[in-house]
Amino acid sequence: MQKNSMRLEFLSKSINEGFARVAVASFISILDPTIDTLADIKTAVSEAVTNSIIHGYGHEDGKVIIECTIENSDIEIKVMDEGNGIKNIELAMEPLYTSRPDLERSGMGFTVMETFMDELKVESEYEKGTCVVMRKHIN
Secondary structure, three states: OOOEEEEEEEEOOHHHHHHHHHHHHHHHHHHOOOHHHHHHHHHHHHHHHHHHHHHHHOOOOOEEEEEEEEEOOEEEEEEEEOOOOOOOHHHHOOOOOOOOHHHOOOOOHHHHHHHHOOEEEEEEEOOOEEEEEEEEEOO
């Protein structure tokens, strides 16, 4: 398969999280992934988008951008925001750590993304935003 890509931009509202899941799942469906693989990818996207909305912007409106690229059987998904950024990425990626205990967050978002995807990279600059890059190979 030749390279294919899509870009999606939406407001940082919780109601858009489901839209993001479905949009990415629809886009990658051309690779005919298993139901389990598709569910894993949708869950990872949900976690990344939710982090952008809750931790990136809090109660402020902002934009969340998803870029998804398919090349051969490899998928790369970038979830980006221009929100608060992450002060300490290493700490934020620790299981059970949350910067928003007031919302009873579980602190498992990055752990879930790492578990369900083949590769996870987080780039962030405090008060400038975050880019989560996830990769998955479809057999």
